[in-house]
Amino acid sequence: MDTFTVRRIEKILEGYIALKVPRNMRASVRLSYRWDEDGVTLTEERPDEAGWQSVPIVQFRRQRSLWQVCAKSSTGEWETVEEIEPHFDFESQLEQVEADPQGIFWTA
Template sequence: MSELEKKRVEKLLTAYCENKIPPDLREQIRIEYRIRGNEVSLFESRPHWQGGGEWISMKVARFKKDPKTETWQLYWADRNSKWRPYPPLPYHRDIEKLLQEVEKNETGAFWG
């Protein structure tokens, strides 16, 4: 992913994560993302149930850029935390369109 595209994706996901959870609940739940190469992972994080300041992250969605086709592929995490292609909309040229699909969550694959 180019630096320009990486900055665009960071801006998009930062805004998404900040707007997803109201400020007064951010000590109880957070939506976070990580970028690694051509992959972007979206996580839901909560404080560990035993306390101690540690947070536990659960996989929500993964977006993977295919440099050959210039498309983003969308994945969901199954009950064993394995990434699986998302059949209703497996890929799109615009990551924002896939993020909208995650937000709609019509199949229940992303947000439990």
């Protein structure tokens, strides 16, 4: 992935994270992301006695210039979320995850 795209996605994610987690909650929960060869994974982190424990929430994979949204299956494997069509715009995919009409990513 080219440097421009990576930096653009990082700015979008950093803005999203800043809005998603209120400042007064950041000592007990935080969101982070990590890159791999195909895309980026958004994780939730919570403190415990050993440090911060990470739980992956969603993975965004870029394939043929389209962003696919993936969630963990019951077996722990990443699977494409069929309800969210691949799209060229990362921000659009992040908005779909935030809306989460199927209740796949966020719990109440």
